[in-house]
Amino acid sequence: MLASRTAPLTVVREWRRLRGLVRSFRPDVVHAQFGTVTALVAVLSTSLPVVVTYRGSDLNGWCSRASWRSPLARLLSQIAALRARQIVCVSEEVKSRLWWRKTIATVIPTGVDTEAFCPQPRDDARRRLGWGLDEGTVIFNASRDPMTKRLDLAQASVKAAEKLCGKIRFVVLDGNVRPDLVPTIMNASDCLLLTSDREGSPTVIQEAMACCLPVVSVDVGDVRERLRGIEPTRIVSRDAKVLGQAVAEIITQRERANGRPNAERISTEKVARQLISIYQKASPFREEKIQACRDR
Secondary structure, three states: OOOOOOOHHHHHHHHHHHHHHHHHHOOOOEEEOOOHHHHHHHHHHOOOOEEEEEOOHHHHOOOOOOOOHHHHHHHHHHHHHHHOOEEEEOOHHHHHOOOOOHHHEEEOOOOEOOOOOOOOOHHHHHHHHOOOOOOEEEEEEOOOOHHHHOHHHHHHHHHHHHHHHOOEEEEEEOOOOOHHHHHHHHHHOOEEEEOOOOOOOOHHHHHHHHOOOOEEEEOOOOHHHHOOOOOOEEEEOOOHHHHHHHHHHHHHHOOOOOOHHHHHOOEHHHHHHHHHHHHHHHOOOOHHHHHHHHHO
């Protein structure tokens, strides 16, 4: 991870640091886990094969007070793609935004830790959190970008839902919640709400699937593909009243979703195996190294 992607002097220092690390470690492949400056620094730091994973906002852009930053970031992402030996995109939508080199791009969604995120009895999880057993509960992942995640729309949707089903506990994950508590929060909740303007392959959806948590979402990123065949689930328009009605329906049903099998298909272990094959394409290396990667 770069210490900064916006301070020029820091970026130069990070470029030098990465060059030194590559020379001392001598890897077979360098993997940049994001586009923009991160990927550009990676491809300019070495002549070794570089794999770049594009995660969404690096090609989709994001909301920013500095309006020039988003177009520049997307441009840097596209330039980095020219030097990449292999490309990974977390969804077909993200792949479609590449200007070139789509033939070397593979779609691999973000993996989910199915051991940490697994179904638990809802009432037990609520007791651990000190929540009421009968209250309706909705969780929302604002992360550290409430503007793009559309916290305002989520809040309006919950207010609309309350008119239909009564008071709702609205829990916002803002990046300050202890990671080990998130699976418990998901298992204690009735519904995950997602209202983002832009997404690649939102990890929170995969985590909800693994916990059998119902989802109400707008049609964004690869959400429709991930949630195909999962019930109860609602993918609706970006309208507070429509979203609120869907949330109220899910809370009233009080059913768990059947998303676990879908989540297991994209577990971190299975995604890791796919990545090993990508590394092999980028830089064919000996079978013993492949086996060592699998054993880790």
